[in-house]
Amino acid sequence: xxxxxxxxxxxxxxxxIEKAHIDGCETIFDRADVMKPCPIGAEGSCCKHCYMGxxxxxxxxxxxxxxxxxxxxxxxxxxxxxxxxxxxxxMVAAGTAAHxxxxxxxxxVFLATAKGEVPEFQIxxxxxxxxxxxxxxxxxxDRPIREIAIDIGxxxxxxxxxxxxxxxxxxxxxxxxxEIWRNLxxxxxxxxxxxxxxxxxTCMGVDQDYQDLLISAARCALADGWGGSMISTELQxxxxxxxxxxxxxVNLGVLxxxxxxxxxxxxxxLLPEIMVGVLNDPDIQQAVQSVGAKGINLAGMCxxxxxxLMRHGxxxxxxxxxxxxxxxxxxVDAMVVDIQCEMQSLAQVAKCYHTKLITTSxxxxxEGAIHIEFEEREAQKVAKKILMEAIENFSNRKxxxxxxxxxxxxxxxxxxxxxxxxxxxxxxxxxxxxxxxxINGRIRGIAGVVGCNNARTTHDDPNLTLxxxxxxxxxxxxxxxxxxxxxxxxxxxxxxxxxxxxGDGLASVCEAVGLPPVLHMGACVDNSRILMAATAVVKxxxxxxxxxxxxxxxxxxxxxxxxxxxxxxxxxASGVFTVFGTVWPTTGSEPVSRFLFxxxxxxxxxxxxxxxxxxxxxxxxxxxxxxxxxxxGIDRARERVLFDMAKRRxxxxx
Amino acid sequence: xAEYKRDEKVAFNGKKVEILGxxxxxxxxxxxxxxxxxxxxxxxxxxxxxxxERYWFSDEWVGSEKRKTKA
Ligand code: SF4
Numbered sequence: 001x002x003x004x005x006x007x008x009x010x011x012x013x014x015x016x017i018e019k020a021h022i023d024g025c026e027t028i029f030d031r032a033d034v035m036k037p038c039p040i041g042a043e044g045s046c047c048k049h050c051y052m053g054x055x056x057x058x059x060x061x062x063x064x065x066x067x068x069x070x071x072x073x074x075x076x077x078x079x080x081x082x083x084x085x086x087x088x089x090x091m092v093a094a095g096t097a098a099h100x101x102x103x104x105x106x107x108x109v110f111l112a113t114a115k116g117e118v119p120e121f122q123i124x125x126x127x128x129x130x131x132x133x134x135x136x137x138x139x140x141x142d143r144p145i146r147e148i149a150i151d152i153g154x155x156x157x158x159x160x161x162x163x164x165x166x167x168x169x170x171x172x173x174x175x176x177x178x179e180i181w182r183n184l185x186x187x188x189x190x191x192x193x194x195x196x197x198x199x200x201x202t203c204m205g206v207d208q209d210y211q212d213l214l215i216s217a218a219r220c221a222l223a224d225g226w227g228g229s230m231i232s233t234e235l236q237x238x239x240x241x242x243x244x245x246x247x248x249x250v251n252l253g254v255l256x257x258x259x260x261x262x263x264x265x266x267x268x269x270l271l272p273e274i275m276v277g278v279l280n281d282p283d284i285q286q287a288v289q290s291v292g293a294k295g296i297n298l299a300g301m302c303x304x305x306x307x308x309l310m311r312h313g314x315x316x317x318x319x320x321x322x323x324x325x326x327x328x329x330x331x332v333d334a335m336v337v338d339i340q341c342e343m344q345s346l347a348q349v350a351k352c353y354h355t356k357l358i359t360t361s362x363x364x365x366x367e368g369a370i371h372i373e374f375e376e377r378e379a380q381k382v383a384k385k386i387l388m389e390a391i392e393n394f395s396n397r398k399x400x401x402x403x404x405x406x407x408x409x410x411x412x413x414x415x416x417x418x419x420x421x422x423x424x425x426x427x428x429x430x431x432x433x434x435x436x437x438x439i440n441g442r443i444r445g446i447a448g449v450v451g452c453n454n455a456r457t458t459h460d461d462p463n464l465t466l467x468x469x470x471x472x473x474x475x476x477x478x479x480x481x482x483x484x485x486x487x488x489x490x491x492x493x494x495x496x497x498x499x500x501x502x503g504d505g506l507a508s509v510c511e512a513v514g515l516p517p518v519l520h521m522g523a524c525v526d527n528s529r530i531l532m533a534a535t536a537v538v539k540x541x542x543x544x545x546x547x548x549x550x551x552x553x554x555x556x557x558x559x560x561x562x563x564x565x566x567x568x569x570x571x572x573a574s575g576v577f578t579v580f581g582t583v584w585p586t587t588g589s590e591p592v593s594r595f596l597f598x599x600x601x602x603x604x605x606x607x608x609x610x611x612x613x614x615x616x617x618x619x620x621x622x623x624x625x626x627x628x629x630x631x632x633g634i635d636r637a638r639e640r641v642l643f644d645m646a647k648r649r650x651x652x653x654x
Numbered sequence: 655x656a657e658y659k660r661d662e663k664v665a666f667n668g669k670k671v672e673i674l675g676x677x678x679x680x681x682x683x684x685x686x687x688x689x690x691x692x693x694x695x696x697x698x699x700x701x702x703x704x705x706x707e708r709y710w711f712s713d714e715w716v717g718s719e720k721r722k723t724k725a
Contacts, residue, residue, distance in 0.1 A: 126699060130703060140696070242690060244686050245687040411683070421689050426689065429707075440671075442663075474665075504664045508661060509673075511661075512673065539710075
C-alpha cells in the first residue's frame with residue numbers, strides 16, 4: 001500500500017489527493033504528514049488557564065511512583081488530574097456552545113417566521129408543531145397555527161436564558177433516567193447557564209476536584225443533547241419538514257462538469273433550504289444559460305449536506321476530509337460556508353483553482369473569502385446573489401478539471417418518527433417489532449455510530465470497518481454526521497445492503513421491513529433523534545426501564561471536534577457505553593481516564609471507552625450489548641411458544 | 655391474500671429460524687415516502703400522535719416503565 005493509499009479508503013478521495021499533488025495544491029493530508037500533534041497537548045496535560053503557565057505535566061513514560069505523582073502539578077498546585085479534567089470539561093463547554101448557538105439562531109428565525117416577519121420561511125410540519133406544543137405544555141385547541149408557533153418560539157428561546165428548574169425536553173427521557181439526573185444533581189437548568197458555569201468552574205482556582213468537574217461537564221453536555229441540539233432538530237423539522245425516506249447520491253462524483261456547481265458546507269440548514277427553493281427561479285436559469293452551462297447543481301458537504309439531503313434528496317459531495325478535495329476537482333464554482341467544521345485552508349485551496357469561497361454567517365468569516373451575509377429577512381435575495389456569484393464564475397474554470405466517477409445511491413431520512421411509522425404502519429406505528437426482534441435475538445442490539453473524520457487516521461476506515469463489523473453481527477446501526485456520509489459512500493444505506501453485509505438475523509428483519517441495516521438519521525445535532533429512538537425502545541417495553549438497560553452502545557471512532565466530546569458525554573450521561581477512537585484527550589491522567597471509562601458507570605450508568613482499532617471497538621461494543629442482553633435475560637434467543645387450549649389446561653392443572 | 659415469501663435464516667446464536675421474506679418492492683423510490691401528508695387535519699394529527707407517538711402523548715401508555723406517576 002502506497003503512502004497516499006493509507007490516507008483514505010475512499011477511491012474518490014485518493015484520486016483527488018493525487019490530483020492536488022499534481023496541481024501543487026497543499027491539503028490537510030499533506031499537513032498531517034509534516035505537523036505532528038504536540039504530545040503534551042494530545043494527552044490533555046498542558047494547562048494554559050492562567051498566564052503563570054502554560055504548565056506542562058506530561059505523564060511519565062514508565063509507571064509513576066508516589067514522588068513523581070507529587071511533582072506532576074502546575075505552578076498553582078493544580079494536579080495532573082485537575083488539568084486533564086479541566087481540559088476535557090472545556091471541550092464539553094465549547095462543543096455544547098457550538099450546538100446551542102446554532103439552536104439559538106434557529107429559534108430566532110423560527111419565532112420570526114411565526115410572527116410573519118420572515119415571509120420566505122414557513123411552518124411546514126404541522127405534526128411536529130403539535131408534538132413540540134404538547135411537550136412544552138402549550139394549548140392547541142382551535143388556536144391558529146401562528147399563535148401556537150409564537151408560543152413555541154418564545155418558550156424555546158427562554159430555554160437558553162432559563163436560570164432555575166429544568167430544561168423542558170428532559171421530561172421526554174425515560175422516567176428512571178430523569179430520576180438518575182435529579183439524584184445526581186445533573187439535570188440542566190438552562191442552556192447558557194450550564195455552559196457559563198462550566199467555563200467558570202474550569203478557570204484557575206475554582207473547581208479543583210476532577211470528579212466534580214467531570215460530573216458538572218455531564219450537566220453541561222445534557223444541556224446540549226436534551227437541550228440545544230434537540231431544539232435545533234425539532235424547530236428545523238417544523239420549518240423544513242420531519243425527514244422521510246428519500247433517495248440521494250453521495251461522493252465527489254455528484255459534481256457535474258457541464259453545470260455550475262455550488263457546494264454548501266457547514267451546519268445550518270436555513271440558507272441552503274432557501275437556495276434549494278430558488279434554483280428554478282427564471283433569473284437564475286437564464287443566467288445559467290447565458291454562461292453556457294447545462295444547469296446548476298447544488299451539492300452539500302458535511303452536515304449542511306445531511307440537512308438538505310434528508311429533506312430534498314440534494315446530493316452530498318462528501319464528508320469533512322473531502323471539503324478541500326471538492327475544490328480540487330476544479331469544477332466547484334462556489335463553496336458557500338456558514339458555521340463549524342470549515343477549514344481555514346479552504347481559502348488557500350480555492351486560490352489554486354477558480355472557486356469562490358463565500359462565507360455567510362456573521363459569526364464565521366474567513367480571511368480571503370468573499371462575505372455575503374445571510375439575512376433571513378432577505379433570504380431569497382441573498383440566496384440568489386450567491387448563486388449569481390457562482391454562475392458568473394463558471395467561465396473562469398481552469399483546464400485542470402477532473403471529477404472522480406465514484407458516486408453511490410442511498411436511502412436516507414430516518415427520523416425516529418419515520419422509523420416508528422415504518423416499523424408499525426399507519427394504524428399501529430410502533431417500536432414493538434424492533435423490540436420483539438431484539439428480544440428474540442434476530443437483532444442483537446442497537447449501535448449509534450456518529451461523528452467526524454480525523455486526518456490522524458485513515459479517512460473513513462475506522463467508521464466503515466466498525467459499522468460493517470456491527471451489522472455483520474446483527475447489530476442495527478443508527479448513524480449521523482460524517483459517519484453517515486461514509487456509510488452512504490460504501491453503499492450501506494440501501495435496503496440491498498442488508499443482504500450483502502448484515503448477519504442473517506438483522507438481514508431478515510431489514511428485508512421484511514424494507515430498511516437498510518444502517519439508518520441515516522441526520523446531521524450531528526440530530527443525535528438528539530438517536531436519544532429519542534432509544535427512549536421509544538425503552539418506553540415500548542420489554543428491554544428494561546432505562547436507556548442504560550438497552551443492549552446498545554455508541555461510537556465516534558474518527559472524532560476530532562470539541563462538539564464530538566460534548567455529544568459523547570451526553571450519550572454517556574444518558575446511560576450509553578460510548579467508544580471513541582483515534583486519540584483520547586485524557587491519557588495524561590490515569591485517574592481521570594479510569595473515572596470516565598469505569599467509575600462513571602456507578603452513578604450515570606453509562607461510560608466512555610477508547611479503542612482506535614475498529615475491530616476491537618466493535619468487539620467492545622458487542623460484548624457490552626451481550627452483557628446487557630444477559631442482564632435482561634434475553635441472552636439466549638427464545639422462540640415464542642404459543643399455547644393452545646390443551647396446553648393451557650395442563651398449566652392450570654399443574 | 656398475498657402470498658408471502660418465507661426464508662430460513664441462522665440467528666447469531668446459531669439457531670435456524672423461519673422468517674418472513676422480503677415484502678418491499680424492488681427498485682429505487684422516485685419520490686420521497688411522505689407518510690406524514692396522509693394526515694389531513696389537526697384532528698387526525700392529534701389522534702395519530704396519541705396512538706402512534708403514545709410513548710410521549712398518551713396518558714395510558716406506561717410500557718415497561720411500570721408506573722404512571724411521573725418521576
Ligand atoms: S492554572 Fe495553574 S496549572 Fe494552569 S497555567 Fe496557571 S499555574 Fe499553571
